[in-house]
Amino acid sequence: MYFDDPPTDRQAMITAVAMPSDTNALGDIFGGWLMSQADIAGAILAYRRAGGRVVTVAVDCFNFILPVYVGDRVIFYADLARTGKTSIKVDLSIFAQSNWDDGAIRRVATGSMIYVHIDEARRPTPIEGDAKSQD
Numbered sequence: 043m044y045f046d047d048p049p050t051d052r053q054a055m056i057t058a059v060a061m062p063s064d065t066n067a068l069g070d071i072f073g074g075w076l077m078s079q080a081d082i083a084g085a086i087l088a089y090r091r092a093g094g095r096v097v098t099v100a101v102d103c104f105n106f107i108l109p110v111y112v113g114d115r116v117i118f119y120a121d122l123a124r125t126g127k128t129s130i131k132v133d134l135s136i137f138a139q140s141n142w143d144d145g146a147i148r149r150v151a152t153g154s155m156i157y158v159h160i161d162e163a164r165r166p167t168p169i170e171g172d173a174k175s176q177d
């Protein structure tokens with residue numbers, strides 16, 4: 043599930059500040075930076091759900107809705123979308139808050155990432171038990 047606004051019933055998985063080093067050649071925040079941060083946020087939730095090591099196997103989709111600017115505080119919410127035999131799908135809702143204007147929070151991106159629970163030999167391994175806390 044994607045959130046239209048920051049949810050009030052859970053904490054953000056991570057927050058980050060978009061820095062000048064995260065810009066592309068045109069000076070805009072690089073989409074890959076946003077995706078890498080989203081991957082970290084999703085992996086935290088997947089790790090908690092799996093109860094162990096996970097790797098990213100796929101970016102199911104990623105939608106860039108509004109631009110992110112240097113200095114924005116970027117807020118990543120993760121929601122457990124589906125648990126399979128060895129895989130976990132996480133929905134990410136990403137918001138940004140400017141430090142320079144009225145501080146309004148806007149949704150800048152959404153995405154869905156898929157992770158696989160792996161063992162010591164990096165083989166897919168079954169996910170057990172009930173869902174763990176997402177916060």
Ligand SMILES: CC(C)(COP(=O)(O)OP(=O)(O)OC[C@H]1O[C@@H](n2cnc3c(N)ncnc32)[C@H](O)[C@@H]1OP(=O)(O)O)[C@@H](O)C(=O)NCCC(=O)NCCS
Binds near residue numbers: 129158
């Ligand atoms: C993740 C990895 C261990 C999966 O190995 P695999 O032999 O393809 O595993 P399987 O085919 O058994 O699939 C495992 C699960 O992933 C899911 N899966 C695999 N590829 C997928 C894809 N492209 N999209 C969605 N789900 C996928 C399968 O449906 C299965 O889910 P389920 O067990 O819940 O039904 C292997 O592909 C890998 O090591 N990839 C590199 C991971 C990595 O390094 N990520 C970081 C990149 S920088």
